[in-house]
């Protein structure tokens with residue numbers, strides 16, 4: 001899937017063709033190699049131009065192949081070297097994108113000419129891998145260590161202008177880069193190539209090299225805790241400084257194989273496709289983003305503590321200018337609501353509820369809009385392209401709580417006692433081995449921020465607490481079901497969360513943001529245990545993990561089984577984007593597939609036997625059906641367990 005064309009003026013063209021993004025599959029790699037050989041053996045060819053069909057140079061190695069044995073040795077690195085060593089000049093004519101392996105192909109070329117709108121970069125780190133086809137050895141030689149480290153560890157993609165300034169590109173053009181590349185190739189037929197071979201260059205020296213590496217290690221550990229790829233990328237770049245090229249590429253390969261085979265790479269690549277899958281939602285009646293029409297926003301309402309400041313800020317203008325795509329046929333005040341997955345709450349600054357009314361009178365509610373450093377990324381963009389809202393959109397049915405809050409309420413109800421234990425054992429918590437726990441702790445922060453009285457009001461309304469509760473109801477039971485009255489007691493003590501300066505945590509002042517564990521809570525819990533004759537026990541980390549997570553996963557299976565969520569990927573995307581589920585673990589559904597469905601089923605059965613009054617621990621029928629098939633791949637779940645009638 002790479003075409004070879006003999007052009008006039010002693011030129012040959014190799015054109016990559018693999019829609020939609022000209023990704024490098026084994027067939028593409030073979031095609032480029034074959035084209036190169038033809039050009040080399042044809043003595044009438046004096047220079048070679050390489051480009052991509054349909055306005056896209058190449059989006060890198062086909063991510064699908066990372067789950068196949070081919071990924072450990074794609075041969076792309078050898079091809080890149082072969083291109084560099086080629087005696088005939090190779091000119092890369094780049095349009096659209098040159099990403100990952102695509103950029104490596106460009107670096108293997110002797111000259112790089114790109115259209116001004118081209119995006120280049122090494123996004124591998126976001127997929128849990130590294131630019132393993134010479135990228136970590138060539139880029140530092142070309143642009144120096146600091147800039148190479150920045151691009152490789154961040155995965156940031158840059159426009160041609162910036163790439164030119166950094167020295168990645170030789171020329172940026174406004175018109176057809178293939179035409180320009182061909183024209184240019186005719187001018188360099190007899191030029192010496194030695195100085196154009198990046199592999200022959202030494203990495204530009206800087207006096208404080210060790211300090212640069214130490215700083216970047218510290219930066220990525222802080223910025224991406226738990227992720228193995230960023231640090232491994234740095235090690236690979238370090239090899240370009242420590243070793244000659246031939247040794248450096250061997251180290252790069254070893255590190256690349258280590259990452260490709262890691263569970264984190266599998267999870268991150270799963271997340272890549274899950275997001276694209278979730279974006280393709282459609283209702284049984286055929287409504288989807290494809291049927292979307294543009295409707296102008298007529299009104300924006302913002303609820304939140306510092307709305308005054310917000311209204312004065314230039315961002316409001318941005319919101320006003322936004323135009324939102326609404327799939328025609330979706331009734332936002334009727335059967336459906338579009339839930340824009342609540343946003344990552346890692347560094348919570350403020351929560352706002354943003355309500356937008358479109359010209360035809362429909363409303364959208366943005367569950368939480370987090371303002372602060374994330375503002376630019378997560379609020380409305382005034383672009384008029386189809387990428388109007390930089391968020392993940394998941395369609396869920398309208399009802400009492402959408403998927404996210406249903407999950408949390410249910411999984412919290414089932415495990416509230418255990419969560420509270422975790423909260424009180426902060427020192428233990430911080431040493432826990434898996435950052436998945438963090439999402440549970442974050443729940444307490446989020447509840448404090450949103451106000452504990454909100455849930456309290458809801459429970460009073462449902463007659464679970466307050467004046468409507470029948471006299472004589474045991475404090476820790478509602479019917480046959482275990483009830484945790486702790487959140488109610490907190491509210492009865494005036495602890496409504498951040499706004500009152502006290503909730504699950506204590507804060508520096510009412511409305512203050514600095515939180516710390518409150519000894520009051522530990523004391524209260526000892527009294528609580530005494531009052532209800534609860535024998536204190538040490539809960540193992542495994543039990544904490546299993547009871548917290550498996551209850552949540554169980555609920556996810558129930559939601560799938562009832563047709564409330566369209567697919568396991570939809571659920572995972574909500575968790576990745578809404579609750580800061582560590583991306584390198586793929587989401588609760590993916591995590592379940594890695595643990596094994598029968599293991600989860602067995603554990604739930606065990607905990608349910610021990611706690612028959614916690615219905616959330618009772619394995620869902622959907623999980624049971626699937627576990628009967630062993631541990632089928634996630635892609636097969638819906639086929640095997642049967643597709644329930646959709647509630648969407």
Ligand SMILES: CC/C=C\C=C\CC(=O)SCCNC(=O)CCNC(=O)[C@H](O)C(C)(C)COP(=O)(O)OP(=O)(O)OC[C@H]1O[C@@H](n2cnc3c(N)ncnc32)[C@H](O)[C@@H]1OP(=O)(O)O
Nearest residue numbers: 020021023059060061062063099100101123132133256276
């Ligand atoms: C041992 C290791 C050796 C070598 C290592 C090499 C590493 C690599 O090259 S890894 C790949 C690096 N490349 C990337 O990470 C690029 C990923 N893709 C993107 O960032 C975007 O898709 C995009 C190319 C910028 C295009 O974005 P957009 O226009 O918004 O469209 P999308 O919906 O995202 O994508 C369209 C369509 O293309 C599929 N796709 C994109 N990239 C790849 C890819 N590299 N491999 C396979 N498929 C790819 C994407 O899934 C979409 O298809 P769907 O069918 O809709 O899923």
